[in-house]
Amino acid sequence: MADVVLTDLRKSFGGLEVIKGVDLHIESGEFCVFVGPSGCGKSTLLRMISGLEDVSSGRIEIGGKDVTRAEPKDRGIAMVFQSYALYPHLTVRENIGFGLSLARRPKAEIKEKVDAVARTLQLEDYLDRKPKALSGGQRQRVAIGRSIVRDPSVFLFDEPLSNLDAALRAQMRIELTDLHAKLGTTMIYVTHDQVEAMTMADKIVVLNGGRIEQVGAPMELYDRPATPFVAGFIGSPKMNLLEGEAARKMGAREVYGIRPEHLVLSEGDGRWAGTVRHVERLGADTIVHLESREVGPLLARVEGHREFRLGQEVTASPAEGRAVLF
Amino acid sequence: MKTRQIVIGLISMAVFFVIFVIPFILVLLTASKTPAEAASVDFTLPERWVFWENLVETVQTRDYQLLLAYWNSSVITVGAIVGLVIFGAMVGYVLQRRDTKLTRGLFFMVLAGLMIPPAVVPTIWLLQGINLFKTLHGMVLIQIAYGLGFTVLLYRSFIATIPRDLDEAAIIDGGTPLQIFFRVILPLLKPVTVTIIVVQAIGIFNDFTHPLYYLPGAENVTVQLTLYNFQSQFVSQINLLFMNILLITIPPLLVFIFFNRQIVAGMTSGAVKG
Numbered sequence: 001m002a003d004v005v006l007t008d009l010r011k012s013f014g015g016l017e018v019i020k021g022v023d024l025h026i027e028s029g030e031f032c033v034f035v036g037p038s039g040c041g042k043s044t045l046l047r048m049i050s051g052l053e054d055v056s057s058g059r060i061e062i063g064g065k066d067v068t069r070a071e072p073k074d075r076g077i078a079m080v081f082q083s084y085a086l087y088p089h090l091t092v093r094e095n096i097g098f099g100l101s102l103a104r105r106p107k108a109e110i111k112e113k114v115d116a117v118a119r120t121l122q123l124e125d126y127l128d129r130k131p132k133a134l135s136g137g138q139r140q141r142v143a144i145g146r147s148i149v150r151d152p153s154v155f156l157f158d159e160p161l162s163n164l165d166a167a168l169r170a171q172m173r174i175e176l177t178d179l180h181a182k183l184g185t186t187m188i189y190v191t192h193d194q195v196e197a198m199t200m201a202d203k204i205v206v207l208n209g210g211r212i213e214q215v216g217a218p219m220e221l222y223d224r225p226a227t228p229f230v231a232g233f234i235g236s237p238k239m240n241l242l243e244g245e246a247a248r249k250m251g252a253r254e255v256y257g258i259r260p261e262h263l264v265l266s267e268g269d270g271r272w273a274g275t276v277r278h279v280e281r282l283g284a285d286t287i288v289h290l291e292s293r294e295v296g297p298l299l300a301r302v303e304g305h306r307e308f309r310l311g312q313e314v315t316a317s318p319a320e321g322r323a324v325l326f
Numbered sequence: 327m328k329t330r331q332i333v334i335g336l337i338s339m340a341v342f343f344v345i346f347v348i349p350f351i352l353v354l355l356t357a358s359k360t361p362a363e364a365a366s367v368d369f370t371l372p373e374r375w376v377f378w379e380n381l382v383e384t385v386q387t388r389d390y391q392l393l394l395a396y397w398n399s400s401v402i403t404v405g406a407i408v409g410l411v412i413f414g415a416m417v418g419y420v421l422q423r424r425d426t427k428l429t430r431g432l433f434f435m436v437l438a439g440l441m442i443p444p445a446v447v448p449t450i451w452l453l454q455g456i457n458l459f460k461t462l463h464g465m466v467l468i469q470i471a472y473g474l475g476f477t478v479l480l481y482r483s484f485i486a487t488i489p490r491d492l493d494e495a496a497i498i499d500g501g502t503p504l505q506i507f508f509r510v511i512l513p514l515l516k517p518v519t520v521t522i523i524v525v526q527a528i529g530i531f532n533d534f535t536h537p538l539y540y541l542p543g544a545e546n547v548t549v550q551l552t553l554y555n556f557q558s559q560f561v562s563q564i565n566l567l568f569m570n571i572l573l574i575t576i577p578p579l580l581v582f583i584f585f586n587r588q589i590v591a592g593m594t595s596g597a598v599k600g
Contacts, residue, residue: 052494073500085491089513099499102509150499 002063002076002153002186003028004049009058011044018044020210021058026188026203028063031180034190035197036207037233042190043158045207049188050079050156063153078147079156082163084139086131086146093118093127096145117145120182137168144179157189161196173199194234198222206230228255228326235259237287237299239324246295250318252325260287260301262322270315274298276308290316357381357569364565376565384556384569391544392552392573399548401462403531406469410477410526411519413470418481419511423493433482439475446539453540465541469530477522484518485511520588528578549574 004026011019018041026032034042047053049060051072060068067075086095094101096117097110118124121141131139140160147155157176161169177200180187191197197204198218206213206221206229214226218234225231231239239257247256264270265288274292283304290298298316308314356364357380359372385392417436421429449468450459458464488511496506512519534550541548552574556567 050498052497072498077498079495079498081491081495083489083491085489085495087492087495087510089516098496098509102496102499102501102505146495146499 001028001184003030004032004154004186004188005059005061006045006049007059007061009045009048009060010056011041011048011053012056017056018210019048019056022210022212024205024212024215026186028186029184031177031187031189031200031202032205033197033201033203034188034205034207035192035194035233036213038192040207041210042192042207046079046156046158046188046190049075049154050077051075052079076153077156078150078152078154079158080140080143080147080160082159084131084143084163086139086142088131091128091130092123092134092142092145095131095142096123096149098146099150113149114145117149120148120179121145136164137172140164140172141175144176148183153186155185155187157187159191160189162191162193169196176200195236198234204234206233208233225257225324228257231255231257231324231326237301240298242295250323250325252323255326257324257326258318258322260299262319263298263300263316264319265290265300265302265306265314265316267314271317272298273313273315276310276312276314279308279310288314290314292316353568353572353575356565357572359565361563361565364568365562367564377569380565380569381573384566384573387555387566388544391547391555392549392570394545395547395549395552395574396577398462398546399531399550402465402469402537402548403527405463405466406473406530407523407527409466409470410473411522414474414477414522415481415485415512415515415519416507417474417478419485419507421478422482422485423490436475436478439471440479444472450540460541460543460546462541462546465537465546468536468540469533472536473526473530477526480518480522481515484515488514517588520585524581524585524588527581531578532574 006024009022097114100110214230242256250256272292274290277291278289280287288300358377453459537548556563
């Protein structure tokens with residue numbers, strides 16, 4: 001259990017600055033998700049916390065201790081990689097116990113700890129297999145087991161679910177959340193998938209271009225995005241963002257945002273008139289793509305069984321008090 | 327299509343037979359002949375088979391020199407292979423993982439070691455200067471130096487296929503650089519290590535010219551140099567010469583047969599990731 005404090009953290013590769021001054025406080029026991037588009041520096045930031053990447057300037061504290069220049073193994077962290085990074089020549093048991101065996105712990109202690117971890121992750125039947133004989137989800141669990149056995153004060157996850165198929169990803173999301181509840185350890189999780197961020201996080205950190213755009217709880221970010229970037233990034237389908245004249249007409253200074261579910265479609269009078277271009281049926285919901293003459297494309301989320309024809313003329317109106325103004 | 331395949335197969339078998347099998351049969355037959363019969367070196371069956379007598383005489387020549395030669399050659403081969411594998415893998419690892427101006431320069435030096443022909447006389451002068459001339463460990467170092475370029479090249483390209491995530495996972499697990507190398511990287515290099523062992527062991531064991539230059543002296547004889555025992559200006563014992571050839575061919579042949587499948591795996595495993 002430890003909190004993580006980043007102070008004015010910067011990182012340059014050659015002349016290119018990729019992390020442009022990050023200040024962040026991750027509370028002890030928190031599940032914190034770094035999310036952002038690819039190239040925003042979220043993985044670099046995680047690697048800087050892990051110690052795999054040097055810090056150009058700034059300060060990293062883990063559990064109140066300055067670890068800015070410390071070796072990765074002295075930081076009390078464990079990391080799960082996107083590729084799992086299991087040692088292919090070792091069995092599952094040896095993979096999980098590798099760190100302990102490097103530290104020359106007694107064999108009995110290693111066995112005891114590995115068995116305990118295997119029980120937690122339901123890996124007991126696979127302990128003598130090599131990684132290549134495991135499925136993606138099992139490999140992922142071995143990688144998590146390898147980090148648990150180190151008993152770290154902070155877990156770091158670098159896009160751990162992106163190599164799994166959709167069903168398994170949903171299941172692993174729940175398993176990871178359960179694991180966090182069980183261990184109560186601080187976890188930092190990097191992803192480009194805002195669904196993972198929304199479903200798992202206590203605190204989401206939205207990064208863009210090497211800077212923090214906003215920090216907050218999932219629903220806080222959803223309801224009150226601080227910038228148009230966060231508004232567009234969090235939530236699926238994306239928030240409708242109107243700019244320029246259209247935004248000013250609606251009372252915003254620069255950008256007017258309204259989420260698809262807050263757009264009311266009707267055949268009668270409404271704020272914007274438009275043509276139905278495309279209808280996506282998701283079952284419970286239906287996503288309607290409109291082409292409005294006044295403000296361009298709009299997305300609306302409506303109840304699943306409402307009927308729309310392509311080319312149909314409809315009007316869209318924003319629900320009262322739901323718009324976000326920038 | 328089928329007849330064509332059979333015809334091509336038969337032709338290839340015939341060519342293979344002429345190139346690889348007939349010389350071996352000639353060696354075997356001549357090694358079984360009496361001196362008088364062998365002197366004419368022709369492809370006939372011996373009138374009297376004296377295979378065993380020839381074998382005993384070859385081994386006993388010059389106070390069992392062949393056995394000493396086996397020992398010397400084995401020491402040189404094993405010593406050089408151990409050095410080549412450890413140093414080659416280490417150098418290849420560093421050159422692949424650290425891409426800096428310095429390592430690029432060093433890699434060019436490795437390539438230069440492959441391209442620039444070795445200079446014999448200065449090498450002897452150097453060996454004499456550091457008291458390694460006419461010694462087995464001097465010879466081991468020479469063989470390591472000659473083989474290192476090729477070895478580093480193979481290891482470096484193979485290590486490129488090992489994901490860097492593994493190194494980083496081991497760093498996080500608390501591994502020191504040496505632990506990471508010996509416990510994570512080196513075991514994964516097994517296919518290419520087998521290739522290097524076989525290719526270099528056969529080359530070093532069968533080396534004739536380098537021991538001839540750098541390792542003179544009766545007590546330093548290596549297997550290939552024992553061939554001189556049966557050839558001189560006035561007397562040649564062709565039957566014993568061929569028996570000697572037969573005897574010193576056996577160890578590399580065994581190594582090759584034993585490792586044959588792994589060699590092919592090692593040769594290709596660097597080429598295609600999988």
